[in-house]
Structures are given as structure tokens and as C-alpha cells.
Amino acid sequence: MGHTVEWPVRLYLVEEDGRTTARVALHTGNTTLHGTTTLTGHGTARCSPDDQDVPEIGDELAVGRAMRDLAGKLLRAADKDLEGVGAAPPRPEQRVAYGWTSAMA
Template identity: 75%
Template sequence: MATTVEWPVRLYLFEEDGTTKARVVLRTGTTTLTGHGTARCSPEDRDVPEIGDEIAAGRAMRDLAGQLQRVADLDLEGVGAGPPRHDHRAAYGWADAMA
């Protein structure tokens, strides 16, 4: 029997003084997860709010995705199945660019 489940996701964006913050909230019915992301406009760059929104939102969604995967891994462990092995790759670029 096929089922359909809807998980509402809300994305909130806040901008002040060249910094955009994003918060994304996922409600599964049993769990609420919140991801966060930030983007900062360099003083040398032209301030384009849409770009800050996109970067902050993408980072918040990436944070949320990681949390959701960790919850799923813990749930798998709870039913006796180990989580899949994840290869750890070294980050490239500047460390603060990954924030």
C-alpha cells in the first residue's frame, strides 16, 4: 500500500548590515529539526541581498540535511542496523568559507 507523507519546511531569512542569517525548520510529525546558515558580504563587493539569501539558505539547508542524516543513522542503530560507512574528505579552501 502506497503512502504519502508531507513534512513542512519553513525558511526564515534575516539581513542586517551586510550579514544574512537563515533558519530552516523541518517538522516531521515526531521530530523538529532546525538548520542555520550565515552569509557575509565582503566590504569590497557590491551588496546584492539575493546572493546573501541564497548562500545563507543553502548553508542552513546543508546543516539541516546533516542533522537529518544523523537522526536516520541513530534510528538505524536503534533497530540493530549500523549506519552506512561515510568516507571523510578533507575540506578545501578557507576554513571560514565553510561556515
Template identity: 65%
Template sequence: MAISVEWPVRLRLVEEGGTTTARVELRTRAATFTGHGTARRSPEDRDVPEIGEEIAAGRALRDLAGQLLRTADDDLEDAGAAPPRHETRTAYGWTDALA
């Protein structure tokens, strides 16, 4: 039997002074997630609002995707079917290279 679920998504974009911000909100059956993204136009670049919108929206959606995947990982762990955790490495010297 197929089950169909719809999750409403709202995306708001605001451009002001060469900076575009995006806020995306997703409502699931269990929770509401909010992702954020920002794009800044370099002063020497042409003013093309669509590019800032695409970048800011993409970053907000990527933020939202990360939240969903972390929540799914936590839910899997709670259900006893967790994926293997990534090991934590200790950095020695040149720590900026690992950031």
C-alpha cells in the same frame, strides 16, 4: 500500497549590515529540526541581497540535512541495522591540516 507524508518546512532570512542569517525549521512526524546558516558580504562586493540569501539558505539547509542524516544513522543503530561507523584517526603533527 503507497504512503505519502508531508513535512512542512519554514525558512526565514534576515539581512542586516551585510550579514544574512537563515533559519530553517522542519517538522517530521517524530521531531522538529532547526538548521542555521550565515553569509557575510565583503565590504568591497556589490550589495546583491539575493546572493547572501542563497548562501545563507544553502548553509542552513546543509546543516538541516546533516542533522537528519545523523538522526537516521542513530535510528538505524537502534534498529540493529547500523551502517559501519567511521574510524577515528589520531593525528600526529600538522593537526590544522586535518581540521
């Protein structure tokens, strides 16, 4: 039989002095193997003094960065939980190098 779960997400945005900060909180409602029930991601965006101030763009950038931060934390939590049950860790993703590849070595 199928299993359906709803995880609420709360998003907080603060705009002040040309800077937007975002915090996104994911509530899983259950305790994972490492004990976390809430994961939080953070992101910021700043308007350059030379650019026109368009708050919606700052919102999009800050929220996108907060969600990317949250996604990384969620994947790390899943990796940790996999290790806790003895499952092999996922293969690391291949990094694509741009520019001076010797600097990546």
C-alpha cells in the same frame, strides 16, 4: 500499498548590516526513535566591504548553508534511528583530500 507523507519546511531570513542569517525548520510530524519532531538548520552569509551589496546573493548563500546544515542533521538522526533498531550503520563516506594530504592524517 504506498505511503505518502508531507513534511512542511519553514524558512526564516534576516538581513542586517551586510549579514544574512537563515534558519530552516523541518517538521516531520512524528516522533522518531530519539524523540525529535523538528530539525533546524542554520546558515549565514556576509557581504565583504569591497563587494557590491546584492541581497539576493546573501539570501542564496545563507539558505544553501542552512539547508546543508539541516541535511547533515537529518542524516545523523537517521543514523541514530538505524542504530536504535539494530541496523548496521552506513559506511562512512570517503573524504577527498585536496592540497596537502599529510595535513589530513
